[in-house]
Amino acid sequence: MSSLTSDLAGRLAASEGEPDARLTAMRHGPRRGSANYVRALSARIVMYVVLAIMLIIVFIPFIWMLSSSLKLNNQVLTVPVEWWPRKFVWSNYADIWTKIPLLTYLRNSGFLAIVITFLQVLTGSFAAYGFSKIRFPGRDVLFFSYIATIAIPWQAYMIPQYIMMQHAHLTNTFWSLILLQAFGAFGVFLMRQFYMTIPDDLSEAARIDGLSDYGIWARIILPLSKPALASLALLTFVTTWNDYMGPFIYLSSNNLWTVQIGLRAFIGLYSADYALIMAGSVISILPILVIFLFGQKYFIKGIATSGMKG
């Protein structure tokens, strides 16, 4: 799943800047006050209205979620729909913490996401250096085995993974998830693609200065690849935080559950507690939202710096 998100952020960031012909003409062509100017201005206003309507339609589930999380249970599913809570029930956001061990769930999710992201970024960037900056026999075959497994759906080999974990008595521990997710091929692939864009002259020069390969990796390549490291870290974190199937298959004890599993179980137990369920959902999304908003900036900056090298 994570491979899908690959250079997405890059695309998001890169897609800015190149102008659309018609609108550029609108902006630079006609003079202020002319009839054309007025036409261009009104076209732009119409465009904003269209965009705003689109945004509202796309965001209806979020709006509904947020509004429901601030209602009383019996006011969530009403006829007709009430988009604005009659009375704001802020206490939902306090009650959810005592109704389920939400703090434990958040801590588990955070722990897994941080450990897996750290290991993935560290071992991934380390291996990527071997795959891109050192030439030795068998290297390309080895790299091909990484690429090949990216194409194979995870579902196809989840059974052998499960059998292995069972035999190692690692099911129902965090170990199973960390071991299965921290050494993904995707991280190696992403970092290698980035390292290929770093000119070899740089590492050459460092070698002549007497730096070992490990030194080059730590002092030259790592600092240069901050943007790529950031995007890999961000993508891995979000994927791990959102992961449902892994914890669903491997974690059975309540005290190990992640937010996703805990929330799902909560619905099973209290299916009519609509407002609390919605409050829990909002809380589970918040970390992702925050990371996404901060990461956005980082990505754009990263693309800008790496784009300058050519």
Place this chain on the structure above:
Amino acid sequence: MTTTADRPTRTGPSRTSKARASRLRRRNTLVGWSFILPNFIGFALFTLVPVIAALLLSFMRWDAYNPPTWAGLKNFQRLLGDDSFWTALRNTALFAVGHVPLTLAISLGLALLLNQKLRGIAFFRVAVFFPYITTLVAVAIVWNMMFDPSSGPVNQFLGMLGVAHPPGWTSSTAWALPAVIITSVWKDMGYYMVIFLAGLQAIPEEYYEAASMDGAGWWNKFWNVTLPSLRPTTFLVLVLLSVQSFKIFDLIIVMTEGGPGQATTVLSQLIYQQGILQGNFGYSSAIAMVLFLIILLVTVFQFKIQQRRER
């Protein structure tokens, strides 16, 4: 080109330089492996070995009561007579048939709308992308509630439009799959929108200028310039979407658990049920192989079609 720290010696005879080269090679191999190893151990143990094991397991009889024995093609024969397999296969295919064209069309539409030079357009792009990285469980929960047959917003909206008997969505066998499809289209459209956006921005401006000079209108430009130029992107999206559709798993588990009845049971879920819940390791691996082969075939088929078109 990598390790040339040792300067070529002017006086050195070829034998020592050869020895030096092989020493360098050995050193490079050693250093190279030391970089790769920390990741490779984990990768080999927890991905590579399971991949190979999955292939072997599909030809073995191995379940909770029996030790593993070679079974040849027996698992695959059993598949052919298994009704739940055919149901899951049909549901998976139906999901793809609904999910692929809908997501394609909507994400292309969004990309066209968002491919403009307007102040603040980046905000709209990022916002449309957000559902894609939103927590799955939250998405499934909120859509499940919105699909509530009697008082959910979806059916109230349909009622407003004059639909007398709106569908029962996740509580009805006929409409549960469409409900899942709608939810997944909503979640995924932002991702493919971004891919389309990149494709749109790679189309040279001159094409549109030339079309304008020929007096082409918006529709004409879309049909004769945008769509043909976008073909490689559309192809990429088509392949990614198809693969993703056949892999559908977690959304089903969270939203419908395959129900009502077996109305939304998909292949991935069947693998999980057979392999992890019931311990039929061999049989479930056979299903997994079929899923893998289907995805492979669909992808190869699409590449062939694309090749023929380009000729």
